[in-house]
Amino acid sequence: MDLDMKCQTCLHKRGSTYYFRRRIPEELRSFFGGKTEIFFSLRTKDVRIAASKVKEHAVQCDREFEQYREQMKQACGTQIQAQRKAIGDDFIQHLCERWKFCSLTGDDWYRQQGLSDDEYDDLVQRRAEAEQTLKADLARGQVNNIVPGLQQFLMLEGIDLVPNEEKFRQLAYAFLKVVIETTQLQRERDQGNIVHNPEPVDVLNSESVSDGRNDDLNHLFKKWKTLVPERPKKTIRDVKLAVTDFQKVVGKSALQSLSRTDFIAYRDHLIAQGQYKPKTISKKLNHLHAVLEIAVDEELLLKNPVSKIKVPQPKVKKLSRVSFEIKDLKQIFSSEFYADGVRPIGGAGEAAVWMAVLALFTGARREELAQLRMQDIRKDPEYGGYLVIIDEGELNVKTENSRRRIPLHPELIRMGFTRYVTEIEQAGHNWLFPKLKVDCDGKRSGNWGKWWLRALRKNMGIADSRKVFHSFRHTFKDACREAGLREEIEDALLGHSGSGSVGRHYGNRHALKYLRDAIDQIQFEGINFPIIVPE
Numbered sequence: 061m062d063l064d065m066k067c068q069t070c071l072h073k074r075g076s077t078y079y080f081r082r083r084i085p086e087e088l089r090s091f092f093g094g095k096t097e098i099f100f101s102l103r104t105k106d107v108r109i110a111a112s113k114v115k116e117h118a119v120q121c122d123r124e125f126e127q128y129r130e131q132m133k134q135a136c137g138t139q140i141q142a143q144r145k146a147i148g149d150d151f152i153q154h155l156c157e158r159w160k161f162c163s164l165t166g167d168d169w170y171r172q173q174g175l176s177d178d179e180y181d182d183l184v185q186r187r188a189e190a191e192q193t194l195k196a197d198l199a200r201g202q203v204n205n206i207v208p209g210l211q212q213f214l215m216l217e218g219i220d221l222v223p224n225e226e227k228f229r230q231l232a233y234a235f236l237k238v239v240i241e242t243t244q245l246q247r248e249r250d251q252g253n254i255v256h257n258p259e260p261v262d263v264l265n266s267e268s269v270s271d272g273r274n275d276d277l278n279h280l281f282k283k284w285k286t287l288v289p290e291r292p293k294k295t296i297r298d299v300k301l302a303v304t305d306f307q308k309v310v311g312k313s314a315l316q317s318l319s320r321t322d323f324i325a326y327r328d329h330l331i332a333q334g335q336y337k338p339k340t341i342s343k344k345l346n347h348l349h350a351v352l353e354i355a356v357d358e359e360l361l362l363k364n365p366v367s368k369i370k371v372p373q374p375k376v377k378k379l380s381r382v383s384f385e386i387k388d389l390k391q392i393f394s395s396e397f398y399a400d401g402v403r404p405i406g407g408a409g410e411a412a413v414w415m416a417v418l419a420l421f422t423g424a425r426r427e428e429l430a431q432l433r434m435q436d437i438r439k440d441p442e443y444g445g446y447l448v449i450i451d452e453g454e455l456n457v458k459t460e461n462s463r464r465r466i467p468l469h470p471e472l473i474r475m476g477f478t479r480y481v482t483e484i485e486q487a488g489h490n491w492l493f494p495k496l497k498v499d500c501d502g503k504r505s506g507n508w509g510k511w512w513l514r515a516l517r518k519n520m521g522i523a524d525s526r527k528v529f530h531s532f533r534h535t536f537k538d539a540c541r542e543a544g545l546r547e548e549i550e551d552a553l554l555g556h557s558g559s560g561s562v563g564r565h566y567g568n569r570h571a572l573k574y575l576r577d578a579i580d581q582i583q584f585e586g587i588n589f590p591i592i593v594p595e
Contacts, residue, residue: 071114078102078110080117086208088128100185117182123173127166145219147227155231156238157258159213163242165257167249184250187243194240203232210235259297259500276313277303280354287354294501302347315355320365323348327369339380342371382526383534389587392416395520398590406511408495410480413592415493415505415512416532417477420584421469422447423536423554426529430505432492437481443467443576445478449555464555467576471584476593483593536582543581549574 072079082098098121102113145151175183197205210232214221221228245255281303285296307313309329310322323345330341349366356364384392396402397412404412411430418429428449436448445468468477484492491504499506512529516522533554540550550556552575 070118071110076105078104078107078114080114082118082121085125086212088125088209088212098186100182116176120182127169146222147224147231152231152234155214155217155219156234158217159235160238160242161258161260163239164245164255167246168257171249180250184247187247187250191240191243191247194236194243198236198240201233203229203236206236206239207232209239260301276315277307277318277351278313280315280351283354284351292502294503297501298343299347299351302344303351305344306348315360318365320369323366323369327371331372338371338373345369345371380526381528381530381534382524383538384522384527384531386584386586388522388527389420389535389584391522392516392520393587393589395515397515397519398592404511404515406508407515408493408497408508408511410592411493411496411508412512412515414477414480415508416529417472417475417589417592418447419529419532420535421472421579421582422466423533423540424449424466425533426505426509427503430493430496430503430508433490434481434485434492437492440572443572445473446572446575464552465572465575466553467572467579469579469582471589474591475589476591476595479593479595539582539584540578543578543583545578545581549578553578 070080070082072081079099079101084097102110102117104110104113193205197203248255281300284299285291306323306326309326310318312318312322326348327341327345330336330344336344345366349364352361352364352366355361392398393416397407402412403409407413415426415429418424419426422429424447432447436450437445438448439445447466447468449464449466481492484494487494493504496504496508498504509529516527516529537550537554540553545553552571
């Protein structure tokens with residue numbers, strides 16, 4: 061059908077007003093809330109204007125349909141044979157998350173192409189109508205309208221469900237809710253609000269119906285996950301993605317069919333893609349190695365096939381992170397956040413200013429500072445105030461040696477840190493930075509870190525990609541060396557593996573004296589640090 065004929069079929073008249081009407085292909089209806097057609101007013105009674113407008117909208121529809129088809133094609137990947145799946149709770153969750161990922165990334169791509177005023181108005185109108193229809197179905201518990209889209213999505217994902225009428229209805233109901241949720245997020249974007257794309261989710265390797273085998277990679281991953289219940293969420297997700305990615309590339313999962321050459325082929329595939337740094341490729345292989353160790357422990361394998369697989373390194377490694385220079389520190393601490401008291405929402409209140417100051421004068425990691433509680437700010441009657449970095453309850457540290465005490469630098473006190481602590485304590489807060497919120501990985505500094513990096517580039521004018529929040533830790537380490545501190549003292553302050561020597565030589569009680577003396581020697585010459593909380 062040529063464009064003119066297609067446009068004629070899309071042009072309809074009600075009374076004296078012309079309308080655009082276009083049938084939605086069945087396989088794409090779930091993207092439109094289960095609607096069967098696109099129907100809206102062209103806002104004109106002039107047939108010539110209507111004919112011109114209908115051509116524009118027909119082209120837009122073709123473009124949008126093609127975008128959704130491409131999105132679903134990518135979701136399908138290279139899967140050829142459908143994988144049989146049971147409808148368990150994890151599968152339902154993963155499928156819904158997969159839909160959300162596909163829809164939002166597709167929507168993001170569509171907007172990147174640019175929208176005309178008419179395209180934008182039509183998009184907003186259709187989205188509002190779709191949400192209204194979907195919510196009406198949800199209110200009545202009616203899932204029939206969403207089922208065709210769900211079935212099409214399952215087919216393109218390469219999934220063949222084990223028949224279970226009750227579970228399928230549960231899946232359809234959850235799918236209806238996530239389509240509504242996704243539509244609402246897209247409407248947020250319609251208002252110009254920032255909605256980030258979620259992390260990619262793989263469904264094919266979640267809760268597969270096995271044939272009774274307990275020696276495939278998916279089983280090993282689940283066992284690895286349960287062996288240490290306190291594993292960070294991000295670590296679990298990264299390992300799962302490595303396992304999933306490996307299976308997609310190699311095309312097999314059972315241990316008996318895997319060999320060392322498969323993992324070498326996976327490494328070569330990652331190198332050939334050219335989008336991963338050697339360090340990232342090594343990390344993915346290390347994740348696979350950790351999972352395969354379960355098979356070695358259970359005597360399913362004699363040795364780990366991933367052991368000692370080398371990743372070619374550049375002759376001269378590029379510095380991924382570097383210290384801040386004095387001029388950088390001047391730019392940071394004279395920015396609007398310090399000079400004018402600006403406190404953006406993303407900065408989480410006073411965390412916007414104190415996190416950087418604390419990092420510079422303590423060398424602590426971002427998450428270590430974010431998870432400080434009021435009880436972790438202590439005072440010794442002889443050696444003054446200090447921070448306690450510890451793992452208790454919901455708190456975590458990177459390594460065993462990360463548990464430590466760090467005396468407060470005199471400059472911190474001059475800037476008003478102890479006065480800030482008093483204010484937070486009087487307000488009845490438990491956390492030093494109460495406005496920090498835990499992200500999906502359980503990190504209190506995750507979302508804040510993204511805000512701070514944007515502020516570093518945009519508001520503080522530091523464009524060097526090697527300079528990030530962790531650069532404060534490098535800067536502190538440089539300052540320790542410039543102050544002539546002994547290595548064991550430096551390790552004790554930074555939480556490195558050599559820190560035990562301070563306790564062995566001086567005892568825990570008296571170690572604080574030497575740490576206090578060391579902190580007092582650290583200087584950053586040429587910088588006028590602002591008073592954040594005045595007397």
